Amino acid sequence: MSVIEALNKTALFSGMTSSALRIIAKGAHSISVPCGAHLFESGDEARSFFLLTSGIVRLYRAGLDGEDKVYQVLGEGDLIAETAMFSKPCVYPLSAQAESDCDLYRLHKEGLTELAANDSRFALYLLEQMSGRLYQAVNRFDQLTVANAGQRLVMYLLALIQEQKSHWLTLPVSVKVLAKQLNMSPETLSRLLARFRESDMISGRGRKWVVSDAAGLCRVTNLPLPEAMSSMAGSQFFRCCNFG
Structure with missing residues (x-):
């Protein structure tokens, strides 16, 4: 499956035009991550977000007691760290570790931020998605x-x-x-x-x-x-x- 096809199957990017998807996918490349390896760690500079095409990834942060606090477990078709692309400073707030062998697309933040800057409808939709996730987070x-x-x-x-x-x-x-x-x-x-x-x-x-x-x-x-x-x-x- 091409990166364009994979992006079009996600909840965030489904239904978007081919030209918009090409902007997001510009410079994307596929990677494989073995079980136990990290995509990134909390505090790393956030230059990329990811689309998981197979495998399981957990998002966590190490607690003060030394125990990992798991915030989310992601699977096939999920986006990873797309909202972190808009943070200032642009760093990952959580660590992402493969719970199994994983295949992913690594996508550059510039494509996502460019689209948000030039397409007001997409920017508004992105805000709606972030607001919904924040509401879910408070409930959880x-x-x-x-x-x-x-x-x-x-x-x-x-x-x-x-x-x-x-x-x-x-x-x-x-x-x-x-x-x-x-x-x-x-x-x-x-x-x-x-x-x-x-x-x-x-x-x-x-x-x-x-x-x-x-x-x-x-x-x-x-x-x-x-x-x-x-x-x-x-x-x-x-x-x-x-x-x-």
């Missing part, structure tokens, strides 16, 4: 700091059901990384999964799980039923904050 922060660990896990599973359109789920990351993303220890996450599995509300292991009783998960964690939760969380609830 509220949920991660108010809800307890069991509620956070159930909300995540319900959001994953929406995203994958199935109760047969594949976790996009390891349990260890997921625990950091949900602001809990790996031991706490493992205990919760075991508790829900023993109650026959879920089954599985590793990254493969089946949610057989979503309503039961909500009841035992004192959450609204799944129908109400879908409007509160949304399939992108735990995938916001793309400010890497």
